[in-house]
Amino acid sequence: MDAQLALTVSQWIANDPDSNTRAQLQTLLDNNDQQSLAKLFAGRLAFGTAGLRGEVGAGPLTMNRLVVMQTSAGLAQYLLDNVSDSTNKGVIIGYDGRLDSKQFAHDAASVFCAYGIKVRLTHKVAATPLVAFGVKHFDCAAGIVVTASHNPPQYNGYKVYWGNGAQIVAPHDKGIAASIDAVAASPIQTLALDNAETDGLLTWLGDDYYQCYREHIASAKVLQSSADTSKVSLAYTAMHGVGAEMAETVLADAGVTQVYSVAAQREPDGHFPTVVFPNPEEKGAMDMVIAEAKANNAMLACANDPDADRFAVAVRRDDGEYQMLTGDQVGILFGHYLLSKADERQRLVGTTIVSSSLLSKIASSLNGQSYTTLTGFKWLMNVAQQLQVDGSQFLFAYEEALGYTVGNMVWDKDGLSALVAFAQLVAELNDQGLTVWDRLAEIYLEHGLHLNAQVSIALKPETPNIGAFLRANPPRDIAGVKVESVDDLSICLRQFTDGRTEVIDLPASDVLIYRLTQGGRVIVRPSGTEPKIKCYYELVKPMATEQSLFDAFADGQQALVQFIQLHQAQLPQ
Known part of the structure; x- marks a missing residue:
């Protein structure tokens, strides 16, 4: 050897x-x-803006106790070097219900304490939003959640928040990664948690802290409603994660008493025995909660993902069946609802480049201010903090992957407050004799039926670099629809077909956005290393007043499928 x-x-x-x-x-x-x-030793599990995430195993390329300790040591040293009074400000650490999460969280705490940095550590599993909330609540230097969110059971992760309560962005990601590399060459010092507690370096966050988060949801300005929430009925699943106890509690606080939890998925279980992939977006993941809703004739079938930062919902139709709302549909319903009732000083809403453009149109019609970022809540929340001013405070943000932030209590996606807000939205509609479907129809009648889809396309190995090809051969039309402008985010420039150009105020990213006549849009994220692209489509169709919502959807989806097929045929084979 x-x-x-x-x-x-x-x-x-x-x-x-x-x-x-x-x-x-x-x-x-x-x-x-x-x-x-x-x-196993061909490199190191990369630390980025999402922290760490990977399969659990041995060696530096997987998630394990030594990798967690080295990462914690690197982050600790980075905080000491870059954050004033970081020892007293300290960090908050929480963890989900995965098999190794508690051990990893305790290992992380022992390292921070060894560096003299105070630690607030949850005494049991905690939803990711509870930890994100604690960063600002305690004015911590940083926060850490040991979670792999909705990934399969063999995964775990290490998610980092900066002192502003949002996920880290550049330059902190590269700075922390370099610090990890520097400390990993030496043995990692730890301090036993019992000794850390005796020395005043470790504080256990008990039930009173969980109640603090609960009380903040109950008192949040954007989560106040005079509607009769007792008439709202919903089935709920925590999907073997950590959300059930808090979800049921905050719903009851909001007056939602007809809640039917899926017993087989209620308790944390890192094996995820009843779901192949614990992600509400995956086919079959919502089957049990929809069955529970049917059994109780509930209005809604709701889910949080295993760390409860995402929210998904299926809504009962007139025929008694349940239909999943897309992330975009939930986002536009929230945007319309919150802007319709929010304080005049709280009008800032945001979404990402790959989510529906409809939120910006709703904001314009309701005297709101909208913004758009690159994909990810790290961008949505950091940009929101930069944009908000006294007369335009942050209200809401979402991305199509089932992530929502309602109000400014948590500077990350929060599936628990979103659950409460959606129940209140339904209650207010119910008081008016309306359903979710009625409200969607109203929005689409005013702004047009917005149809969105995401497709990942694997191309042949001999296919040329797609990004380079598209930049060298810009299409004049896509599927027969004229291209009006092209955003090339690699150079942050918008180019119109008449020769005009505009600078785009977004970080550079390998993304191409084609804006079409009739309001359509195609976004292409090419891979520079393999013949594969990810495409995001949006078509906008007028909706006739005499047409039912579901007929309009059916016609629109057929048109969208045809459009996607034609676009794919235009790509190099």
Whole structure:
């Protein structure tokens, strides 16, 4: 075996506190399995703006106790170097119900305490929004949640918030990554949690903290409603995650008493035994909660993902069946509802470039201010904080992947407050003799039926670089519809067909946006390393007053499918 590799593996084993992963690596070393060890030590699990996320395993390319400790040491050193009074401001740490999450969170706490940084650590599993809330509530230097959100059971992650309560963005991501690399070469110092508590470095966040989050939801200005919420009925699933107890509590506080939880999915279980993929967007993931809703003739079938930062809902139709709302549909319903009732000083709403453009039109019609960012709540929340002023405070943001932030209590997506807000929205409609479908029809009649789809296209290995091809051969039309302008975010420039150009105020990103006549749009995110692209489509169709919403959807979806097929046929084969 290569001597340097053997030395690297031996050093890792010496520092690894986990007997299971130590044994796995030692067996490979004893068996002289250079090929397997070379794969495990071919690099390091990359730290980025989402922190860490990967499969749990042995070595530096997976999630394990030593990787978590090294990451915590790097982040601790970065805070000491860049944040004044970081030792006293401290960090808040929480974790979800995955198999290793509690251990990883405790390991992280022991490292921060060893650096002299005070730690507030949840005494049990906590929804991600509760930890994000705590960053600002306690004025912490940073926050950490051990979670892999809605990923499969073999994954875990390490999510980092900055002191403003939002997920980290540049330059902190690269700065923290460099700091991790610097400290990982040496043994990581830890302080036993009992000793840290005795020394005043560790504070356990007990039930009173969870009640604090609950009380903030109950008193939030945007979550006040005079509607009769007792008439709203809903089935709910936590999808084997950590949301059930708090979700049921905050719903009851809001007067929603007809709540039917899916018992088989209520308690945290890192094995996720009843769902193949614990993501409400995945086919079949909502089956049990829809069945629960049918059994109780509930208005809604609602879900949080396993760390409760996302929210999904299916709504009962007149025929008794339930239909999932898309993330965009929930987003535009929220935007319309919140802007219709919000204070005149709280009018700022936002979404991302790949979400529906309809929110901006609703905002314009309701005296709101809208903004658009790159994909991800790290952008939505950091930009919101930059944009809000005294006369235009932040109200709401969403992205199509089932993420919503209602009000400014949490500077990240929050599936729990979204659940309450949606129940209140339905209650207010119900008081007016209307349904969710009625309100959607009203919005589409005013602004046009907006149809959105996302398609990932795998191309042949010999296909040329798609991004380079599209930039060298800009289409004049897509599926027979004229292109009016092209946004090339790699150079942050909008180019109109008449020769005019505009600078785009967004960070550079490998994205092309084609804006079409009739209000349509195609967004292409090409891969620079493989023949694969991700496309986001939006068509806007007028909706006739005599046409039912579901007939309009059916016709629109047929047109959208045809449009997508024609666009794909235009791409190089």
